[in-house]
Amino acid sequence: MSSDKINFIHSGRIIEILNPDPNETLLNFVRTKLKKTGTKEGCAEGGCGACTVVLGELKNSDISYTAVNSCITFLPTIAGKQLILVEDLISKDNSLHPVQEAMVKCHGSQCGFCTPGFIMSLFSMFKNHSKFKEDIIKDSIAGNLCRCTGYKPIIKAAKSLQTKNKIDHFVKNKKKTIFLLKKIGNKSIIIYQKNKKYFAPRYISELKKILKKNTNSKLLSGGTDLSLVVTKERKDIESIIYMNSIKELNYIKNNNKYIEVGATTSLNDFEKYIVKYYPDFNKILKRYGSTQIRNVATLAGNIATASPIGDNLPLLMALDCQIVLQGIKKSKILSINDFFIGYRKTKLKTGQFIHSIRIPIFKKSIFKAYKISKRYDDDISSICAAFNLIIENKKIKEIKIAYGGMSALPQRATYCEKVLLNSLITMDVINKAKNALEKDFSPISDMRASGSYRKVVAKNLLEKCFLEINTKKLIGIYS
Ligand SMILES: Cc1cc2nc3c(=O)[nH]c(=O)nc-3n(C[C@H](O)[C@H](O)[C@H](O)COP(=O)(O)OP(=O)(O)OC[C@H]3O[C@@H](n4cnc5c(N)ncnc54)[C@H](O)[C@@H]3O)c2cc1C
Numbered sequence: 001m002s003s004d005k006i007n008f009i010h011s012g013r014i015i016e017i018l019n020p021d022p023n024e025t026l027l028n029f030v031r032t033k034l035k036k037t038g039t040k041e042g043c044a045e046g047g048c049g050a051c052t053v054v055l056g057e058l059k060n061s062d063i064s065y066t067a068v069n070s071c072i073t074f075l076p077t078i079a080g081k082q083l084i085l086v087e088d089l090i091s092k093d094n095s096l097h098p099v100q101e102a103m104v105k106c107h108g109s110q111c112g113f114c115t116p117g118f119i120m121s122l123f124s125m126f127k128n129h130s131k132f133k134e135d136i137i138k139d140s141i142a143g144n145l146c147r148c149t150g151y152k153p154i155i156k157a158a159k160s161l162q163t164k165n166k167i168d169h170f171v172k173n174k175k176k177t178i179f180l181l182k183k184i185g186n187k188s189i190i191i192y193q194k195n196k197k198y199f200a201p202r203y204i205s206e207l208k209k210i211l212k213k214n215t216n217s218k219l220l221s222g223g224t225d226l227s228l229v230v231t232k233e234r235k236d237i238e239s240i241i242y243m244n245s246i247k248e249l250n251y252i253k254n255n256n257k258y259i260e261v262g263a264t265t266s267l268n269d270f271e272k273y274i275v276k277y278y279p280d281f282n283k284i285l286k287r288y289g290s291t292q293i294r295n296v297a298t299l300a301g302n303i304a305t306a307s308p309i310g311d312n313l314p315l316l317m318a319l320d321c322q323i324v325l326q327g328i329k330k331s332k333i334l335s336i337n338d339f340f341i342g343y344r345k346t347k348l349k350t351g352q353f354i355h356s357i358r359i360p361i362f363k364k365s366i367f368k369a370y371k372i373s374k375r376y377d378d379d380i381s382s383i384c385a386a387f388n389l390i391i392e393n394k395k396i397k398e399i400k401i402a403y404g405g406m407s408a409l410p411q412r413a414t415y416c417e418k419v420l421l422n423s424l425i426t427m428d429v430i431n432k433a434k435n436a437l438e439k440d441f442s443p444i445s446d447m448r449a450s451g452s453y454r455k456v457v458a459k460n461l462l463e464k465c466f467l468e469i470n471t472k473k474l475i476g477i478y479s
């Protein structure tokens with residue numbers, strides 16, 4: 001059964017909204033309708049973290065807590081969840097939450113504009129981890145910008161949480177929250193609001209029926225690309241099909257030959273899984289947007305966006321992945337190397353959606369990936385490179401190289417691959433392969449990097465890859 005209203009839990013009660021505007025952001029709703037102004041708007045594009053809120057969701061009869069950027073979250077997508085705002089952290093007896101106490105004690109705030117966002121990111125960390133080590137802290141707040149306090153006092157506050165009692169009022173009220181979450185359930189939603197439509201199917205079968213009748217709809221997964229049409233371009237999206245309520249598409253399977261990642265699986269879940277198989281994939285994902293972005297963004301969304309600087313794309317291409325496309329009647333499997341056909345253009349047809357991504361498990365391969373961006377955290381790549389090779393008796397027996405940021409689409413370096421294939425790894429061969437990159441790519445200059453810089457860096461990354469393989473050491477300031 002479908003519903004035209006959304007229900008969610010806030011501050012211990014059920015909130016019901018009939019026919020919400022599908023394009024309204026959660027941030028706007030929180031500030032103007034709930035009148036809770038602790039949550040701030042900084043950038044309205046997921047980049048500063050000032051708008052961070054936490055969503056609670058039922059998972060295996062427990063509550064999982066996820067930090068998200070409310071500025072790029074559409075209100076209807078929080079149906080069936082618990083909304084936690086900075087105002088909700090204080091207890092009924094007015095005592096501060098351990099995270100708030102720590103920030104006060106360590107002087108983690110000056111002007112205070114960024115503070116609610118930091119508090120919510122740290123609250124999410126507090127709920128999701130038991131040890132607050134430096135890497136976990138930095139990962140948790142990499143999506144939050146502060147322009148006056150500086151990060152040291154905030155990191156100090158986060159470290160001090162190690163000694164705090166974890167039994168906060170959310171733990172004490174857990175039973176009641178689980179009861180309320182079960183009561184509202186997670187229904188399929190269909191909203192018609194003036195000239196806008198919103199569908200949130202729960203099953204693939206429902207999705208197919210909706211797609212059949214609404215061919216002009218936009219598929220929405222994490223919304224970390226699509227919602228910017230509303231928040232930055234200031235345009236409406238007239239018809240939205242929200243994918244992330246479809247649990248059938250939220251999975252990671254492994255049959256020893258390939259890993260299959262369902263379309264609605266978050267990058268955060270994927271990054272935890274892939275580290276065992278391809279540590280460099282995880283390394284790149286750690287620098288992909290922020291925790292708030294990766295909590296909701298998907299591989300499928302990144303692939304369908306087809307940006308030449310989409311970070312997953314060169315990695316998936318070098319790993320020779322397959323994309324499982326599902327239509328209303330038939331499904332099709334395409335190599336990712338044949339999927340991109342032009343600037344932000346793919347072979348995805350109307351009525352089709354990405355069902356899953358298959359990543360081969362190369363047991364004998366060396367897989368290396370590099371991301372070059374102006375800022376280490378939370379920045380889009382200028383160049384991204386991935387190398388997948390098998391070396392036997394010092395000879396390159398197999399090689400796949402792909403670059404992002406070097407042309408209008410993510411692309412394999414085929415001339416370069418030819419030079420390297422069946423060659424011994426010598427400086428002479430590496431130099432020839434570097435020169436072959438000139439044949440593969442003629443990069444443009446834009447605000448992220450000049451064409452000549454891109455060429456030099458692409459060559460240097462190739463050399464770095466082989467130096468690291470030969471010396472069995474990582475080279476660079478971050479290694
Ligand atoms: C602050 C910020 C930082 C970012 N940092 C990075 C970064 O470091 N590296 C990077 O590569 N990207 C980055 N991005 C871009 C974005 O996060 C990624 O492209 C992300 O993977 C998109 O996934 P999504 O699920 O949010 O897609 P959505 O925004 O939901 O959708 C994107 C596109 O994919 C389509 N789509 C979604 N799901 C499907 C499906 N199952 N089948 C077919 N089409 C589908 C949508 O219709 C839409 O056209 C960043 C974005 C923001 C806002």
Ligand code: FES
Pocket residue numbers: 040041042043044045046047048049050051052069070071072
């Ligand atoms: S307002 Fe900057 S991330 Fe949302």
Ligand code: FES
Pocket residue numbers: 108109110111112113114115145146147148149150
């Ligand atoms: S305290 Fe002013 S921006 Fe962080």
